[in-house]
Amino acid sequence: EAGVAQSPRYKIIEKRQSVAFWCNPISGHATLYWYQQILGQGPKLLIQFQNNGVVDDSQLPKDRFSAERLKGVDSTLKIQPAKLEDSAVYLCASSLNVGKLFFGSGTQLSVL
Amino acid sequence: QKEVEQDPGPLSVPEGAIVSLNCTYSNSAFQYFMWYRQYSRKGPELLMYTYSSGNKEDGRFTAQVDKSSKYISLFIRDSQPSDSATYLCAFLVEGGKLIFGQGTELSVKP
Numbered sequence: 001e002a003g004v005a006q007s008p009r010y011k012i013i014e015k016r017q018s019v020a021f022w023c024n025p026i027s028g029h030a031t032l033y034w035y036q037q038i039l040g041q042g043p044k045l046l047i048q049f050q051n052n053g054v055v056d057d058s059q060l061p062k063d064r065f066s067a068e069r070l071k072g073v074d075s076t077l078k079i080q081p082a083k084l085e086d087s088a089v090y091l092c093a094s095s096l097n098v099g100k101l102f103f104g105s106g107t108q109l110s111v112l
Numbered sequence: 113q114k115e116v117e118q119d120p121g122p123l124s125v126p127e128g129a130i131v132s133l134n135c136t137y138s139n140s141a142f143q144y145f146m147w148y149r150q151y152s153r154k155g156p157e158l159l160m161y162t163y164s165s166g167n168k169e170d171g172r173f174t175a176q177v178d179k180s181s182k183y184i185s186l187f188i189r190d191s192q193p194s195d196s197a198t199y200l201c202a203f204l205v206e207g208g209k210l211i212f213g214q215g216t217e218l219s220v221k222p
Binding site: 004031033040041042043044045048050055056091093095098099100101102103104105106108 | 116153202
């Protein structure tokens with residue numbers, strides 16, 4: 001069974017630039033999550049999708065972050081404009097059963 | 113008070129040692145209690161999953177939950193160098209949202 005695919009693996013940008021991350025979840029998993037993990041911290045939920053719909057985006061900085069999940073499969077997370085404090089690993093996860101998340105390897109973002 | 117507090121470590125032990133990793137939490141609404149393991153440059157992977165107070169064993173790993181004290185632990189027996197990773201406690205709230213602790217970095221020396 002293929003795992004959660006994420007790209008790119010690494011991204012370096014300057015502040016105020018924009019960046020996008022892509023995620024392809026495990027086939028058949030209806031729930032998709034984007035987490036932000038700052039160095040030395042645990043992952044923090046940014047947004048949760050159930051199929052096409054948003055379940056929880058309470059911690060998404062909506063003035064600069066946006067996410068979509070078209071056709072209930074792939075998802076993209078965008079940051080525009082990026083700030084220095086956005087430097088982190090962005091993890092995508094999917095699940096079939098509540099609580100049992102499967103994570104991708106993440107995109108490591110450095111904002112200079 | 114933080115919703116989840118995890119002993120940050122880092123923790124360094126010799127091979128074969130018993131390891132104890134701990135988290136406390138304040139939210140009584142947490143329904144399920146999990147431990148995830150995260151290797152360097154990888155995403156977390158689910159290690160243990162339980163919903164009731166008591167112990168749950170899986171090979172060398174034992175998860176312990178004390179709901180009355182709002183305290184969970186993960187014990188690793190006969191630790192191996194391959195256990196070197198960051199261990200994250202995680203708590204499930206209604207709706208499927210997971211709240212993670214900050215992680216404990218474990219290093220097992222041969």
